[in-house]
Amino acid sequence: MKSPIILDRRAFLSATLGAVALGVTACAGDDAPRAALAAGAPLPESVPKGTTLVVGDKEHQKAIQFSGEAEKFTFEVEWANISGGPQTLEAFRADALDIGAVADIPPIHSHWTNIPTKIVASRFRQDPLNHAIYRLGVAPGVAVATLADIRGKKVAYSPGQAQGALVLRVLHKAGLTKEDVELVELPSTGDVYATALASHQVEVAPIGGVQVKRYETKYGREGATTIAHGLRDDPGHLYVPVTVLADPAKAAAIREYVQAWARAWRWREANPEEWIERYYVKDQGLSAEDGRWLVENAGVADIPASWTEAIARHQETIDLLAKATGNRKLRAEDLYDRRYESVAADALAAGGAR
Structure with a gap:
C-alpha cells in the first residue's frame, strides 16, 4: 500500500497530467483506450489489473487498514491526506482525487460549482437525535x-x-x-x-x-x-466525480471499495477498544477517555439498502439552501448513483467483516 499523499500544487499538477494521460492510454498495460461507461450501464464486477483509486477519507482509512480490509483490495489505493468539502472539491477540480468522504452539503455545492458528482455510499446514525454530531x-x-x-x-x-x-x-x-x-x-x-x-x-x-x-x-x-439543536445532522457519504464513474475500471474498483468501507464500519463497532487505542490515542493523540466519549456519542452506524428516505431528506436541505443562498434548485435524486444503492448493505448481509 502506498503512503498517504498530501495534496499540494505539485501533486495537483502531477495528478492532472496523469488524468490526461489516462484519457488517452487508459490503464497501464492496456492495448487500447477503454470505452466510457454509460451512466445507466450495469457496474462491471471485475477490476482490471493496474487500476488505482485515490481516496480521501482520513479517519475511516484507518479502520479499513486496521480491519484487514485494505489487504483484500484487487486494485491499488492511494490515500490522500484531505477531508471535508472544500478540500475534496478542490482536489476533484484538479483531477487529483477519485473518492471523497463528506456530509450532505458538499455534494450539493459540487453541482452548484460545476463539478458534477454522484454519491456512491451513505451512512447515518441509528437514533440520530440522541447521537447528534x-x-x-x-x-x-x-x-x-x-x-x-x-x-x-x-x-x-x-x-x-x-x-x-x-x-x-x-x-x-x-x-x-x-x-x-x-x-x-x-x-x-x-x-x-x-x-x-x-x-x-x-x-x-x-x-x-x-x-x-x-x-x-x-x-x-x-x-x-x-x-441541543434537535435536528438530524448524521449523513455521511462517499461521493465521486461523474468523470471518474465513466471509467469502467474505476467504477468497478469503487464498488469493491464501498463493500470494504461498509465492513470496516462494523469492525469499528465490534472492536471499540482497539479502535480507540490505535486511532484516537496513538494516531490522533487523544486520551482514551476522549476516545470512549466519541465512540459512545457516535452510536451505531445505519447503512441502509434503500436511499429513498435519505434522498427525500436531502431534497428538503437542497430546497432550504437554494432559497437561502439564491442558488438554483437541484433534484436530490440526481446527486445519487443508485447503481451503488445496495452495495454496502449487501456486503454487510453477506458477512466477511473481521
Missing part, C-alpha cells in the same frame, strides 16, 4: 437556552459545509431568517469555532465531536454552555 456552542456569559434565543446573536457560519447548512436549518426551525442574526463567516476546521466562542468573536457556533466535550470542560466555569 453537533451541539450549538454558546459563548461564556451569553444567554442562549433555546433556539429562539439565537435572535440577534453573532453566529459562526461556513458556507458549503455541513456546519453552515446546520445553522440555516436551525434558523428555519426557530422561525428566524439570516437577517435575524449576524452571520460571521469562519472556516469550521479544527477548534476554530471553539476558540471564536471563547474570545466572543461569535456568540453561537455548531461544534462537533470531541470539541463539544473539550469546550464544556475548558470554558464551562466561565459560563460557556452547549445546547
Whole structure:
C-alpha cells in the first residue's frame, strides 16, 4: 500500500497530467483506450489489473487498514491526506482525487460549482437525535437556552459545509431568517469555532465531536454552555466525480471499495477498544477517555439498502439552501448513483467483516 499523499500544487499538477494521460492510454498495460461507461450501464464486477483509486477519507482509512480490509483490495489505493468539502472539491477540480468522504452539503455545492458528482455510499446514525454530531456552542456569559434565543446573536457560519447548512436549518426551525442574526463567516476546521466562542468573536457556533466535550470542560466555569439543536445532522457519504464513474475500471474498483468501507464500519463497532487505542490515542493523540466519549456519542452506524428516505431528506436541505443562498434548485435524486444503492448493505448481509 502506498503512503498517504498530501495534496499540494505539485501533486495537483502531477495528478492532472496523469488524468490526461489516462484519457488517452487508459490503464497501464492496456492495448487500447477503454470505452466510457454509460451512466445507466450495469457496474462491471471485475477490476482490471493496474487500476488505482485515490481516496480521501482520513479517519475511516484507518479502520479499513486496521480491519484487514485494505489487504483484500484487487486494485491499488492511494490515500490522500484531505477531508471535508472544500478540500475534496478542490482536489476533484484538479483531477487529483477519485473518492471523497463528506456530509450532505458538499455534494450539493459540487453541482452548484460545476463539478458534477454522484454519491456512491451513505451512512447515518441509528437514533440520530440522541447521537447528534453537533451541539450549538454558546459563548461564556451569553444567554442562549433555546433556539429562539439565537435572535440577534453573532453566529459562526461556513458556507458549503455541513456546519453552515446546520445553522440555516436551525434558523428555519426557530422561525428566524439570516437577517435575524449576524452571520460571521469562519472556516469550521479544527477548534476554530471553539476558540471564536471563547474570545466572543461569535456568540453561537455548531461544534462537533470531541470539541463539544473539550469546550464544556475548558470554558464551562466561565459560563460557556452547549445546547441541543434537535435536528438530524448524521449523513455521511462517499461521493465521486461523474468523470471518474465513466471509467469502467474505476467504477468497478469503487464498488469493491464501498463493500470494504461498509465492513470496516462494523469492525469499528465490534472492536471499540482497539479502535480507540490505535486511532484516537496513538494516531490522533487523544486520551482514551476522549476516545470512549466519541465512540459512545457516535452510536451505531445505519447503512441502509434503500436511499429513498435519505434522498427525500436531502431534497428538503437542497430546497432550504437554494432559497437561502439564491442558488438554483437541484433534484436530490440526481446527486445519487443508485447503481451503488445496495452495495454496502449487501456486503454487510453477506458477512466477511473481521
